[in-house]
Amino acid sequence: MSEAAEFFDCVVVGGGPAGATTATDLARMGRSVLLLDKPGRIKPCGGAIPLRAIRDFAIPDAQIVARIKLARMIAPSDTAVDMPVGDGFVGMVDREHFDPWLRDRASLAGADYRAGTYERIDRDADGTTVHYRVGDAAHAVRTKLVIGADGASSPVGRAEIPGHAGMKQVFAYHEIVRPPADGSGSFAATRCDVFYQGKHSPDFYAWIFPHGDTISIGTGSAKKGFSLRTAIRNLRESTGLAAGETVRREGAPLPLKPLKKWDNGRDVLLTGDAAGIVAPASGEGIYYAMLGGRLAAEAAEAFLTTGDVRALTQARRRFMKLHGRVFLILRIMQAVWYRNDALRERFVSICRDKDVQQLTWESYMNKELVRKKPMAHVKIFFKDMAHLFRWVSP
Known part of the structure; x- marks a missing residue:
């Protein structure tokens, strides 16, 4: 690789809510960022x-x-x-318009956005090189860090994070x-x-x-x-x-579940769908992707400042501290209530309950488990058990 090759502090692969947020935040921190996004793709999303x-x-x-x-x-x-x-x-x-707006915001913050297709990462004694393609033209840039925000089937993750292909x-x-x-x-x-x-x-x-x-x-x-x-x-x-x-x-x-490891301990960190950040049961992803992107940017900044690769682990650690419990509860809920139509019927009947409705919306809107009403949680637990074991009719 020529010494004249372009250099960026960070290359972000994927320009959806996670990647665009990462690129925006890093650029606002004064870092040089290349944001690569494969053109022509709109993710299916309720929005x-x-x-x-x-x-x-x-x-x-x-x-x-x-x-x-x-x-x-x-x-x-x-x-x-x-x-x-x-x-x-x-x-x-609408993701057709929302994602381009996020990428435009990253560009306005100072990130270099390019509609290109990621190909691979190479390493040598001088550092890390990212290869990508724009149309038929091959390109390469050098970087200190690659952030994979390129979806659940992340090419970055599959190549760099053991076990990613089994997500x-x-x-x-x-x-x-x-x-x-x-x-x-x-x-x-x-x-x-x-x-x-x-x-x-x-x-x-x-x-x-x-x-x-x-x-x-x-x-x-x-x-x-x-x-x-x-x-x-x-x-x-x-x-x-x-x-x-x-x-x-x-x-x-x-x-369906956050990966156990989001970084390779060297020069790659995952976020968004690539890291498994989608809520079980609901499939909600936009908020969690953007939060994951922000946490990835903060971990990247710490790594770029100190050179300590252990800083990369803080993205997952902080996310799971904030939302790991919620994800676990939602995963259990999906495993219990989505198994068959009889259980789904009972699950919907629970939604009539005013305590369930209030706590659901408060938790959803604020992205926090509601702790101010412990007796409501107790009531809901026993109501859930009553419906699950058919002590009440749906």
């Missing part, structure tokens, strides 16, 4: 973000395409339970649809519909989320052989949305 994300990451109103005031949970029997948000709202973003995943698929011109169809502009029905997903859930002028209609499953496209076709037909124009279709894997 929900809590008020905590809007506040912590300064997301402007222009990016909020819908404001959700109600979640409707639909059981296998088609029984619907409404969960009003209360004060505030859940913001909805447990659920495959998500959605269709962005314009509502039928005649105004028909079962949806509302301020309501998220969540379908806990085995016919639409045997181990996850399906959704209809408004995106302003369009709707995200999606599902996910880890079951091999289950047709996600067929499930969405059936869901659209059953909700009167089959006649709507399909704007685009997208699919991608989502991780």
Whole structure:
């Protein structure tokens, strides 16, 4: 490699919420950053973000395409339970526009954004080289640190982090649809519909989320052989949305559990989906990706300042201290309640409970377990047990 090759303190691979946030924060810290993002890809995503994300990451109103005031949970029997948000709202973003805005913000902060495809990392006595491609042209830059924010099937992670290829995943698929011109169809502009029905997903859930002028209609499953496209076709037909124009279709894997190790102890750190930062049970990822990106930037800054590779471990340690308990609870919840339609029916019935609704929204909006109401937690525990062991009817 020529001594004249470009040098960056950090190369961030992947320009979604995690990577773009990492690049923005590092650039604001005065670091030279190259942000690489593979062009032409839009991740399938319901697009929900809590008020905590809007506040912590300064997301402007222009990016909020819908404001959700109600979640409707639909059981296998088609029984619907409404969960009003209360004060505030859940913001909805469209990743087609949100991700480019995040990358633009990184550029404005000083990061060098390039629409390129990552290929590999080489190392020699002089340091680390990242190879990437823009169209047919090959390029290479030198760096001290590579941050992989390139999705659940991360090429960076698979090459650099042992065990990454075995990451447990659920495959998500959605269709962005314009509502039928005649105004028909079962949806509302301020309501998220969540379908806990085995016919639409045997181990996850399906959704209809408004995106302003369009709707995200999606599902996910880890079951091999289950047709996600067929499930969405059936869901659209059953909700009167089959006649709507399909704007685009997208699919991608989502991780089910944070990896045990996010760095290689040398010059690579993972974040976002590449590190497994997606909430079990709900599949929520945008807030956690952006937080993971911020923690990655802070760990990277510590590493670049001190040269101590142990600083890279703080990204995972801090994330799990903040949210490891929540992820564990959600993983248990998914394992217990998503197994079959009988249990899904009972799970939806629990959502009628006002204590459950209030604690759910408070925890979701603030991204913290609510500790101010211990007796409510006790009540919910016993109610859960009653439904699980069928001491009460759904």
